[in-house]
Amino acid sequence: MSTTELNWFKSSYSGGDGDNCIEVSLHPDAVHVRDSKDTDRRPFTVSAAAWSDFTAYASAAS
Numbered sequence: 001m002s003t004t005e006l007n008w009f010k011s012s013y014s015g016g017d018g019d020n021c022i023e024v025s026l027h028p029d030a031v032h033v034r035d036s037k038d039t040d041r042r043p044f045t046v047s048a049a050a051w052s053d054f055t056a057y058a059s060a061a062s
Contacts, residue, residue: 006032008039 006025021036025043031051034043046054 008032008034010036 006027008023008025011022011024023034023036023039025032025034027048029048030045031048032043032045035041
């Protein structure tokens, strides 16, 4: 699957000014993360399990 076929959404924590934003695309076996200002750049991809662990850790830390 190419990244152009993925459904991207902007992080709810991204600012409204258009800077420092990330976009995420969820897929059953992987999660893709990219810079919203540079969508041609290859996204960072992790397993769904790793993303779940990360988001649980991040929400506990905030």
